Amino acid sequence: MSQTRSSSGRAPEPTRIGGLRPSQMIHTFGPGAVVDLPSMSVVVGGIDGWNIHDTALIAEARLLDSVRSLPGCARVSELRSPPWMEESPNPYQQWAWVGVPVFPFPRWMRCTGCSRLAPVDYRLFSLEVNRYRPDRSYWYHDMCQGRRPHVVPTRFMVACANGHLDDFPWVEYVHQGGSCPNGPPVLELREAGQANRAADVRVICKSCGAQRMAHEAFGDQAWRNLPRCRGRHPHLHQFEDGCQESPRALLLGASNSWFSISRSALTIPTDASRTDEIDQKVEERWDDLLDIEERVVLDYVFNRLRAGRGEEQRLWLLDYDPDDIWETIERRRIRIPGTEDNENEAEETDLRGPEWRAFANPEPLQTDDFKVRHLPVPEGFENTLDTPIAVDRLREVIALCGFTRIDGPDDAGVATRIAPLWTESPTWLPAAETRGEGLLIRLSEPQVQAWETSFERDPRYQQIVEAHRGWRTRRGLEPQLAEPRARFLLLHSLAHMLIHQVALDCGYSTASLRERLYSRTPDEGDPMAGVLLYTASPDSEGTLGGLVALAEPDRLASTLRDALNRAGLCSTDPMCADHLADEAQDTLHHAACHACMFVPETSCEHGNRYLDRATVVPTLSTPDLAYFI
Structure with missing residues (x-):
């Protein structure tokens, strides 16, 4: 990462202040995300400021066709890796000049010596760069009480659901929406009381004596204490007019300050x-x-x-x-968009269908990036499972298409709120490729259809659908869009059970395993009912085979039985088994909790929503609706 620093009379020059892995720029710290470094915090700049000559092309035609259907991505013609080079001990070699632009954020900082609160633009603070240890670079307040104490970023910022991010409005906040009556404000930020909470600080205007506690900016009605959203995109250095969303105060490092919107495809x-x-x-x-x-x-x-x-x-x-x-x-x-008609556009934007057909082909084709084997159904599961598939080799490409704030991207209607990665319409998007292995569990289609016909008539299913509709209505989204089907609940719950069990059996952590759901009912097209569990690595050789070994019939039978037995009883039962979805509490799951079903965000495609143990196995409160009896 390189921070842009300007000096009087000189053009801005990059200063290296830290490092990120390429995969982090796709999943965690992409453009618009705030990176909290040891001594400072920065926001990653938009991709129009990245040096395209430091990137590498990544080919995946199906994914490219899919991302073009997203708002603002119609002109995308390439997928490229983020700029990155292997580091060496010499900070004067080429790697030190390869990176992405970042900018100080929040721009308001506090001196640890005198508690002075001021933005970087006031030029009260200076940046000390350690070229040999960029992570030790820091801001300081020169000649403060005869010393050079460190300056740290304020721990507060504001954001809105439209993807805007801004500095906390310290001047307006301490003056109750007005300005200082005694001229330019001189602000201080001091701890109040025992400072048990991050918001237990007091902002004081030394010019007029006004003061206010920071915790008044947090809470359900706190938006009344904040000015209107200015529509700011700090990573693009621009403002959007007319934002009607109420801003929300966030702590620096809050997990809901940036959610990546990405699309992925298997080769x-x-x-x-x-x-x-x-x-x-x-x-x-x-x-x-x-x-x-x-x-x-x-x-x-x-x-x-x-x-x-x-x-x-x-x-x-x-x-x-x-x-x-x-x-x-x-x-x-x-093909470059606009130069040629795409006769199969609808088919090409369906990423899961072609993958399912490639897996299910009785004689699947094999390549260096796609090697699969069909195996016998494990003993005891002949009526519930179809032929399992060992995926010896796979390649996944993930493209970053945008991001959201406040609400996560697992919501299908969030496409209307995608915040941009660029100032103008982009011609390329950042992407990452990984290689690994996997295991595809396929359910018996006739059995699934018989089960879902029965389950969808039960009030338990109707309740989670109603919670889904209410949850979307509260967010101003189409309530009946992307309603979870019964087979989706079944497949998603089964995937989480297997992730926990596979982590025990093959040694991978749950965070390193991922799910890929293939769920489609006959009325939506060619039916699909399967769960792909896989693990992947950026290394060209992929992973070591521990997961694919579980696909052998005897080991798979043991893994399935253990997973189903463990899921039948949760350590928090009966509370977990009795839990029902409630949109008022933002819970879109039935019998599921951290003790039995939830997995890390990197593993789940849907934010641990739409889960129900009762769809898979009998539970204490619902013994008669399970697929596996």
């Missing part, structure tokens, strides 16, 4: 019905061919390879005829 063979080896190889190795845009370039590459001077990763080209390779490249070339 699958181009078409389960095609067997053309060249087509599959070009699809699989598309990263090696992205820069070959003319036939003369391809001929040059072949000539260098034959002479032994070409790149090693392209040696596979020599196994094929150049004419066939060029013809396949032209067919495969990623």
